[in-house]
Amino acid sequence: MILSYRSAGRPGAVRVEEKGYAVKSDGATEALRSCAILTASAAGPLAEIHDRAPVVLPQEVHAARLDCKLSDAHQVKVIADARMPTEQFTHYRVRLLVNNTDLNGPELIEPLES
DSSP, X not given: OEEEEEEOSSTTOEEEEEEEEEEOXXXXXXXXXXXXOXXXXXXXXXXXXXXXXXXXXXXXXXHHHTOTTOOOHHHHHHHHHTSOOGGGOXXXXXXXXXXXXXXXXXXXXXXXXX
């Protein structure tokens, strides 16, 4: 599988896309497109909102993270330790519309006026 990281249109935002192939029961393959969001325990003010936070890795460790042959525990720790601390995330209140899984649009993440 190949993971690619692209800007989600906002500074510091990352979208993760996972591409690969699914094998059908008859042995045929078909393209598979899915998404994976790596998470870790939240810390600082973000922990008041949710107990988990996305793992945001800097560009310089993407190749190492995507190496299918990566098995060295020390190298995995080096990659994990390079993640952006959750204390550096920008967060703000949004409307409760974000909780409705039937909705999808930019209005879901617009800052709520205090």
